[in-house]
Ligand code: SF4
């Protein structure tokens with residue numbers, strides 16, 4: 001059954017999509033849509049909340065700001081970018097979605113994402129689970145000692161935190177150190193056998209970045225800076241993002 | 244990157260045991276674990292988003308699904324339970340260490356029953 005036609009307002013006002021175009025390189029190509037539907041046909045979020053990426057973009061282009069700013073669909077697009085990949089005009093719909101997220105009052109955004117971002121802002125770990133640098137360092141050292149003893153073939157294995165001059169800076173999803181520390185070990189073993197000179201950092205080790213998903217751009221930047229600055233202070237050459 | 248990962252996975256499980264899903268590489272579908280979806284509270288919608296991914300995985304007929312990152316691992320694990328496929332979802336590091344014979348008894352949380360007891364490194368240290 002066909003959906004009822006969307007009714008448009010009267011004269012054209014200053015619309016949200018124009019503001020987004022101003023801040024994106026090439027305007028995100030946001031006004032080049034051919035309405036072909038390639039984006040929607042391969043988007044797993046198509047149909048959720050009665051929305052799909054083409055519809056979202058068309059509504060934005062038509063100035064239906066209220067509708068696009070209020071639909072919870074913006075929290076159901078995963079920003080995966082498949083739509084850009086298949087779009088003949090390379091239109092950056094996920095950037096539009098991100099900017100709509102950012103236009104929501106912070107306290108109205110999904111509580112779980114706010115909570116994970118706020119946790120990451122609590123201390124220098126930038127961990128969405130709030131673990132402190134001291135807790136992280138303790139867990140890593142403790143688990144390492146245990147395994148060196150239990151598996152003597154790995155008696156020389158290292159899992160350093162803040163090793164000056166290491167080549168690789170490795171971040172770490174918080175889930176392992178906080179809830180399943182044994183799961184950190186296989187990766188350590190692989191790095192050990194490969195002879196990699198690597199380190200974790202006591203600052204910015206948390207690999208997940210919910211402030212980015214929250215579209216809290218200042219907090220997102222703070223987290224990236226904390227981690228990258230620390231990697232640079234340690235003299236690391238390569239940042240390995242395990243997320 | 245996509246080819247490097249295929250090289251590694253094939254080296255671990257054997258060329259003949261690797262089954263690509265369709266579509267794959269940059270044409271593949273997101274599983275629904277990204278973008279903050281896992282923490283957004285929209286759980287019903289997240290499972291609906293992931294239905295495509297679950298169907299893709301089942302269509303391969305593979306016994307295991309290897310996930311490349313934590314968000315994906317978490318989400319696909321839930322899809323496997325929710326849609327009844329019950330295929331194990333594992334991290335790449337688990338499979339690498341298993342193939343090298345250095346995967347200890349406490350590092351096997353996500354292996355299925357068929358591999359839980361296979362080639363255990365220092366089995367006496369199980370807790
Ligand atoms: S794929 Fe691109 S051009 Fe086609 S409808 Fe979607 S945004 Fe428009």
Ligand code: SF4
Nearest residue numbers: 043077078080081083
């Ligand atoms: S970025 Fe969003 S709109 Fe685009 S394909 Fe992914 S989920 Fe769909």
